[in-house]
Amino acid sequence: MSQPGAALHLHLAAFAALSSADRKLLDAAVARKVRTIGPRKDIISEGERPRVVNVLLSGWAMRYKQLSDGRRQILSFFIPGDLCDANVFILGQMDHSIGTLTEVTYAEISATDFEHMMECSTRITKALWWSELVTLAVQREWTTNIGQRSAYERLANMFCELLARLHLVGLADGNSFDFPLTQNDLADATGMTAVHVNRTLQQLRRDGLIDLNNRHVTVTDPEGLKAAAQFNPNYLHLDGGVSN
Amino acid sequence: MSQPGAALHLHLAAFAALSSADRKLLDAAVARKVRTIGPRKDIISEGERPRVVNVLLSGWAMRYKQLSDGRRQILSFFIPGDLCDANVFILGQMDHSIGTLTEVTYAEISATDFEHMMECSTRITKALWWSELVTLAVQREWTTNIGQRSAYERLANMFCELLARLHLVGLADGNSFDFPLTQNDLADATGMTAVHVNRTLQQLRRDGLIDLNNRHVTVTDPEGLKAAAQFNPNYLHLDGGVSN
DNA sequence: CGAAGGATTGATTAGTCTCAACGCAAGTGG
């Protein structure tokens, strides 16, 4: 990625083509405060007060909740271009944590900068709303995934979603992509145990749907994987918004 | 509920006290187009294009997804005062359906009315953002609930959440409230089967935590229920926003 | 009175978890 804001442009461009003025506005907001942080660290923890909007520029991160007895649910993955909740600073405290999976660079956008951005461009405002609505839709899909689908379908779905999203921001090379998650992470994201993830992955490999090793995934049979997952990408709303 | 918009006022007032001007603005938006619809009907179905923002005035509704093989995941419950996604009309099509559980009255707010309302009052705009962020937080909690908790904990959680939310809009009488869901609905909301819901409810009753019959719930041991659920209401963000 | 929807119960099975061990590769310190 040659330029820090590139993934963000691509992310929002899924909703609407941005003008060069829009892009400048975004780049300015994203350039103000850039941070780098190592893998497996919290960017912000449950209970803290959110003061800024974070935008992921490179690396992978996750949203998660930890229960008092140690159980952890990963709620979503952040890939470059993703926003960690527009306007979160309205809330008094975080109800979950955001942590890194790899080394990560991210931009902090202050409340005033964020609001300024929304005042300056209706197109950006709508794109941010779109992004927020898609975040919600993804969360609903995860609820459905965990609530209704079998272990096999769940994992298939996860790979379908990640492939689609990574593709969007130019981080998938055809049907393959770098995949920094451990089987334990995958377990906590899908509501299963690491042992069962392991066995289910073997099944997916045996069925020739995916190839996963060395932190790299290749979807060897995209159509088969989609079918196994009953994957319907409508919830990603990549068809371009209504108001374009 | 003496007045149609009352639940909405109470809902938003959880974030910030509204001025009488704000209240008038809301009432006007909510009075423009009010509809009534019977139980077990769709208000809007997956695949349709959303054109308005719906606000529930009375009755219960749900958000759900239906898989091609008939499995259904209920994604959230709507009670009076709830908004069905601010700015949804930005999206090209619904990725899920919204259906009623009881007879329902709801208001349709057009895109222009909605945008007008946000332009007129920053307080309302923020309250709507708050509401949207809470919707997201609730969805995350449901993901966690289904992904990490046992059947027993899941149901306990559901009752804790509903009690808290109903209380907010004045629909809980102490620790009890009307509860129009069937065990089958509860099953589809928690990712279990109706049979297992039945058995788990019996356990909750035997443990003296709740009393459920005739479409009415009484939480007989609120503290016990919260403990069993490991219920932490922080995700409802009822502490009042930061910017008050 | 009969029909229908929902709640309840029982018996059996399947899917997933638990616990425990082992393998492998990469990294670290002496």
Place this chain on the structure above:
DNA sequence: CCACTTGCGTTGAGACTAATCAATCCTTCG
């Protein structure tokens, strides 16, 4: 440069939660 540690993936055996299938009961309502 080797011994040790550590993190992650893999395997096996057994236990248990929750699903499945099917029957029965209860209540409500036309």
